[in-house]
Amino acid sequence: MQRTPATLVLENGSVYRGTAFGHIGEAAGEVVFNTSHTGYQEILTDPSYAGQMVVMTYPLIGNYGITPNDNESSKIWASAFIVREASNIYSNHEASGSLDDALKNAGVMGLAGIDTRKLVREIRQMGAMRGVISTVDQDEASLKAKALSIPEMSGQDLAGTVTTEKNYTLETPGARYHVAAFDYGIKTNILRLLQNAGCRVTVLRAKATTEEVLALNPDGVFLSNGPGDPAAVEYAIRTIRELAEYSRTSRPLPIFGICLGHQLLSLALGATTYKLKFGHHGSNHPVKNMQSKRIEITSQNHGFAVSMDSLPDTVEMTHLNLYDQTVEGIRHSELPCFSVQYHPEAAPGPHDSHYLFDEFTAMMDRAKN
Incomplete structure (x- = not known):
């Protein structure tokens, strides 16, 4: 799995630095957290997550890979996927590939290696916030400005x-x-x-x-x-x-x-x-x-x-x-x-x-x- 530095900046200026997996580049959306222990493939392919970057509270994600029959739609709709640890290996007799490969193929960014507990606490205290993840722009002020430019979820017909x-x-x-x-x-x-x-x-x-x-x-x-x-x-x-x-x-x-x-x-x-x-x-x-x-x-x-x-x-x-x-x-x-x-x-x-x-x-x- 490629280890490329990546930075998440929220609209309030909070900064989380980790490494990218999946697609390399930049992603934006409203940051929300999901408390499921399993089901990351169904979550990613749920169209209800369009426009959102999903943080998983469970610390290890990707360990059973991606299986052909578990998609909830024809594509990944989440704009990015944020985890504590993205597993380098997967074990599942039905799996056809890795989470990393699925995100790469879909052009969707993943962010690993951050303190997801801290991020979730911040969202609980401050509310869901807009954010930007980037491997190409590491300037915190620039990323905050980008986050603030994202349309708020209220008022959006998606x-x-x-x-x-x-x-x-x-x-x-x-x-x-x-x-x-x-x-x-x-x-x-x-x-x-x-x-x-x-x-x-x-x-x-x-x-x-x-x-x-x-x-x-x-x-x-x-x-x-x-x-x-x-x-x-x-x-x-x-x-x-x-x-x-x-x-x-x-x-x-x-x-x-x-x-x-x-x-x-x-x-x-x-x-x-x-x-x-x-x-x-x-x-x-x-x-x-x-x-x-x-x-x-x-x-x-x-x-x-x-x-x-x-x-x-x-x-x-x-x-x-x-x-x-x-x-x-x-x-x-x-x-x-x-x-x-x-x-x-x-x-x-x-x-x-x-x-x-x-x-x-x-x-x-x-x-x-």
Whole structure:
């Protein structure tokens, strides 16, 4: 592994010096941390990380390599990857290459050898900050100026930058349902679990219209995860509001949202969102199901949340984050709409919340009768 000096400078002027791996050059983005012990490949290829540099809190990363079946999309979306130690060797019978090679091939920078504990503490205290990593510019003042020039995450519509270019359909043998799935940055395992639940899935561009959805005559609508500020995705909010109203005026059309999809559904139903200080990123977050009273250990990746105080009387909070008491799930009292902030598809993460896909198919069954 090549050892090239690299420097990370945050927008507040903090400096972290280490060595580069993967691509050599310069990278910029919002710096966030993830508390998962494993799953770095799924994290890197999650489109929800577009525009962000990911710090792993677990100290040794890369020791099981890269495996062909673990990608959550067709490319690495994180703008950079920051670790304490990047393993020089990997051991896994399914691995096809190293983390270093994967980053090189994708043109994505990695930074190793810094005190990630200190960096994570700083992010927790100060909040997620913009930063620049460079091997070509070692001037701290220059790098700070570059960091300050990066657009802030608030106000950015990134769903339109990660969505599919063309609509497409995933056929499922013996499918009982047809689901129209909006791709705001959809993960592969979400599509896999929808298919496992008996759904034929038509994946739609983020800007697909209400008319396009209704022309498919679907049994249900799925709203995917994705990056950026949900309030900035105004076209999606408008379309979701129209689809929810269709359930009121025409026929029941179940809607299920995950992560950004949860935030967009909440906005469409009349709630508001806000930016979290440093977000929720990891596979070990406890969430309380307010109906069953059971605690689910969940996988999370989001920098914005739905304001609890803004929920309309017709919208019930169904799940609660036990770390900071934020909204983790909602359900409409009159319309067949529900969503969760966390990732029940668990890629990476625990499987506690797979039942939500069954709830979606049960809602579609009721809508048919």
